[in-house]
Amino acid sequence: MRQLEHLIDLDDYKKADWDAIVSLAQDIVKDPAAYSQRCSGKIMATLFYEPSTRTQMSFQTAMLRLGGGLIGFDNPSVSSVAKGENLKDTTKVVSNYADILVIRNPMEGSAKAAALTAGCPVINAGDGGHLHPTQTLTDMLTLKMEKGRLDDLKIGVCGDLVNGRTVHSLLKALSCYKKNEFTLISTKELRLPDYIKDIITERGCKYREVFSIEDAIEDLDMLYMTRIQRERFASMEEYERQKNVFVLDNAKMSKARSDMIVLHPLPRVDEIASEVDADPRALYFKQANYGVFVRMALIICMLEDRIHSAPLLKGGIPEGKACANPKCITHTEPYLPHSFRQTGAALECEYCDSKL
Ligand code: NCD
Numbered sequence: 001m002r003q004l005e006h007l008i009d010l011d012d013y014k015k016a017d018w019d020a021i022v023s024l025a026q027d028i029v030k031d032p033a034a035y036s037q038r039c040s041g042k043i044m045a046t047l048f049y050e051p052s053t054r055t056q057m058s059f060q061t062a063m064l065r066l067g068g069g070l071i072g073f074d075n076p077s078v079s080s081v082a083k084g085e086n087l088k089d090t091t092k093v094v095s096n097y098a099d100i101l102v103i104r105n106p107m108e109g110s111a112k113a114a115a116l117t118a119g120c121p122v123i124n125a126g127d128g129g130h131l132h133p134t135q136t137l138t139d140m141l142t143l144k145m146e147k148g149r150l151d152d153l154k155i156g157v158c159g160d161l162v163n164g165r166t167v168h169s170l171l172k173a174l175s176c177y178k179k180n181e182f183t184l185i186s187t188k189e190l191r192l193p194d195y196i197k198d199i200i201t202e203r204g205c206k207y208r209e210v211f212s213i214e215d216a217i218e219d220l221d222m223l224y225m226t227r228i229q230r231e232r233f234a235s236m237e238e239y240e241r242q243k244n245v246f247v248l249d250n251a252k253m254s255k256a257r258s259d260m261i262v263l264h265p266l267p268r269v270d271e272i273a274s275e276v277d278a279d280p281r282a283l284y285f286k287q288a289n290y291g292v293f294v295r296m297a298l299i300i301c302m303l304e305d306r307i308h309s310a311p312l313l314k315g316g317i318p319e320g321k322a323c324a325n326p327k328c329i330t331h332t333e334p335y336l337p338h339s340f341r342q343t344g345a346a347l348e349c350e351y352c353d354s355k356l
Pocket of ligand 1: 227
């Protein structure tokens with residue numbers, strides 16, 4: 001039997017595949033009606049163990065606009081999860097009811113874990129503070145539509161860079177395009193994890209770190225704002241210290257270029273003042289609309305077998321070794337085989353990417 005194709009991390013695909021998805025999405029934007037029966041008779045299951053508005057509803061809208069049907073939950077406390085059912089059993093059963101499964105779960109590596117036992121393709125709709133590949137496809141479509149390119153861009157990312165999964169996926173993907181330069185704007189505590197910085201450098205892109213929006217905004221093509229991820233902090237005191245440090249307002253926007261665009265995966269809390277919404281460079285609501293088109297394209301590609309991902313676990317399963325990251329799915333789903341890849345001298349967990 002053919003190995004199932006999943007979307008856990010964009011890195012599992014070739015760059016040409018991302019470009020094909022974005023290009024199909026651009027065609028769908030032009031003529032959505034032409035795709036209205038493309039997935040008729042197919043069912044999508046959305047399993048959301050964490051809150052969501054855009055990701056869940058844009059997946060659901062995408063499937064309905066393709067003529068398909070939906071099942072799923074957005075509140076695990078009303079499913080058998082509340083009775084203690086593990087991820088493996090829920091996934092195994094639901095993936096037999098559906099043709100494609102979309103999962104969001106607070107544990108890092110959870111989508112990969114679900115894919116190991118699923119009987120249908122699995123899409124990662126956010127696994128804790130780790131990755132969010134379909135938000136990145138949305139961001140890529142937005143850049144393509146609004147700036148006309150994915151390379152040679154000066155990109156600022158601002159906010160919670162340590163816990164922001166959208167930023168992790170975005171930086172990994174955009175560092176595969178030539179001449180992109182990144183300015184990482186955060187506090188010392190919320191800096192981007194080292195493993196993502198290493199990936200940016202390995203892929204031949206440059207980055208610099210700054211501690212204020214003013215230090216970066218003048219020279220950017222795109223500013224990507226993010227929310228401080230309250231739910232990922234160990235204590236509320238720590239969150240209180242970090243919140244509201246970065247606020248984009250009209251005064252700061254006045255220093256930016258006239259063709260700089262502002263994106264945000266949303267939801268926004270206080271990091272973009274409402275006054276900025278009226279600025280024609282503020283494209284975050286348009287970006288959320290593009291999310292439907294890119295998810296339509298992704299669903300078509302996955303259901304029609306047009307893209308081919310790498311195997312889920314490629315590394316070794318060393319005896320007696322466990323992942324040290326307490327947020328890794330291997331701690332809450334103990335039946336999972338621990339699996340590590342060798343990167344230089346270090347071993348990296350294949351679920352959450354943290355170093356042993
Ligand atoms: C993001 C997420 O869930 O990671 N939202 C989204 O999917 N559009 C960003 C966030 O929650 O801050």
